[in-house]
Amino acid sequence: MKLVIQNDSLVPGFATMLILRELGAVVTALLLTSRVGAGIAAEVGLMQTTEQVDALKMLGIDPIQYLVLPRLFACVLGGIILTIVADLACIYSAMVVSDTFLGFTPGIFLSGMRRFVQFKDLIFSVIKGGCFGVVIPLVSCYFGFRCKPGAEGVGSATTNSVVTASIVIIIIDFLLSYLFSHF
């Protein structure tokens, strides 16, 4: 900050804005992708290679409804909740760091934060978290259903799902940030 404007009085506002508008939701979604998305891709991929999906179809159960939808709802809810927790944990951490290293008391930090940030920024962050929560199971299940037989196929599906979901998350983040900049 000092490098840019020779003044660190804007650190609380800028840090909070950056956390709420970008970092909180994106970092949480990337972590979710690598943790949950990889798990989903591996699980569905293994089910596909061991013909469990075909068995479901034979039993008259729609694999999309049985495998994808619950994961979709869970990921959306998880994305929203974890984004909120991540945002506020980040803001709290920023407050502690500012207090320790820059001398901003919590009161000054919150005052600076209010100058830049509005409640709608948290709402935007939550919407982003929800959208990323949609992306993760869809991409993971897509690669899981197209998994090639064997351990190599499962590994490949997992890797591809994480890479693709991460890229899609970043693209969606860009689009949503552009959209929210109009509000």
Next chain:
Amino acid sequence: MKAEFKVGLLFLGSMSLVIGFAYVMGVINPFSNTNTLNIRYNYAGGLEDGSPVRVMGIKVGKVRRIEFEPGFKENNGEEVKLRVEIEVEKKAWATMRKDSKFFINLAGVIGEKFLEISPGSLSAEEFAPGDSVRGEDPPRIDQLISQSYGLAGKIIELVNKNEGSVSNVILQLDKLTTNFNKTLVLLDKTSQNKDIARLIDNAVKISDDLAYLTSNLRSKKAEDTYALVQRLLFRLDPLDGPVIKKFFQEEGVRAHVGF
């Protein structure tokens, strides 16, 4: 502990965090201790919803909403089309009086707009919650700059049109300054001349003598003399001119006497 219970706990935790954030941001305030006041402007100068309100430099509230009221008129007939509703903490409410001024000011590096309230005098009445008051419109910097541009353009145009006259005036001024400088140098040299110094010295002595004389003329003795002369003239006034003439002639004095 079941996974569903953990998820529920996490959900409740995150909701409480959102509510806490909303409270910190001032979106919800269940322990509100504020009164509202309406301030009317014709130009709000970039004030926004949520901008801080300060009394004597201390933040005591915020702008709740800004609304357009095109048909509103003050009691004196002035049209004021903008209503700014503010909330002010009750602890600062008594410092605001009917003669308080409501300014829109700038603060901070980024030029944050805030509403500054000057404290009123104790003799003035307090506001009642929800009262309406006329604020001081901030100066239109953009208009000033625009007008300055216009003025500068006109000056340039004037100079361009009368380029010869302007350069002539400047030339004359230059000559005048040069001549004035020369005069000053001469005066400086003259003041160092011995004869002039003696002349000035004599003038000072003469002025001292005159001062002494005039002070004597204002003395009591002199005033008595004036009175005596006045009385003598008064007595001489009715005398016949020819008689006085004859008297002087007899005394061998030629005089023209005319009354």
